[in-house]
Amino acid sequence: MSATRSTVISMRLPVESEKRLKRMANRHGWTPSDASARLVEEGLRRSEFAFIDFRDSPAGRQAYIQGSSLSVWEIMLLVRSYKGNVAAGAKHLGWPAAKVQAAVHYAEAFGEEIENALAENDATDFDALKRMLPQAEEFRSAKR
Structure with missing residues (x-):
């Protein structure tokens, strides 16, 4: 979530919220200000x-469908x-x-975010996947 222009x-x-915000920021390597801006943006999108x-x-951090x-x-x-068939x-x-x-509506509004995620998925091969998930096993169908 990036903005070309911003305002203060x-x-x-x-105090307890500030502590929680700082913990979240530290966990992600963000500043508390960046974490605040992200949380506000996410709340607006929700x-x-x-x-x-x-x-x-x-x-x-990624957009998900609630309950899934x-x-x-x-x-x-x-x-x-399915060629766009919702x-x-x-x-x-x-x-x-x-x-x-x-x-679909979210993807239309934030196309670059979704296209970047799709491109990253396309660039991930099995070797990269097994480094992240050591238990992963490649399955190959006998029918090709």
């Missing part, structure tokens, strides 16, 4: 887009495999179409 806004936090939530992942383990970019990968993607997941459509 002052706010007061309870309020503007149905079913969207944010979570930490091995690739950093799927990030928005993963849903877009699925929808693209209903087919929803049927595949066993979800209401509205949840898949929510991911």
Whole structure:
């Protein structure tokens, strides 16, 4: 989440919230100011887009669909495999179409973020994956 222009806004936090904010910032290697700005931006996005939530992942903080383990970019990968057919993607997941459509709307609004995640996924091969997940085993179908 980057902005080309920014402004300074002052706010007061309870002392306990400041401590929690600093812990979060340290965990991610951010300044408390950066963490505050990210949390505000995420809160705004949550309020503007149905079913969207944010979570930490091995690739950093990402937009997810609430109540699922799927990030928005993963849903877009699925929808693209169905040539943009939201209903087919929803049927595949066993979800209401509205949840898949929510991911599509988010991806339309934040295309660069989603395209970057998709490109990173495309660039990851099995060797990179097994370094992250040592228990991973490659499965090859007998039919090719």
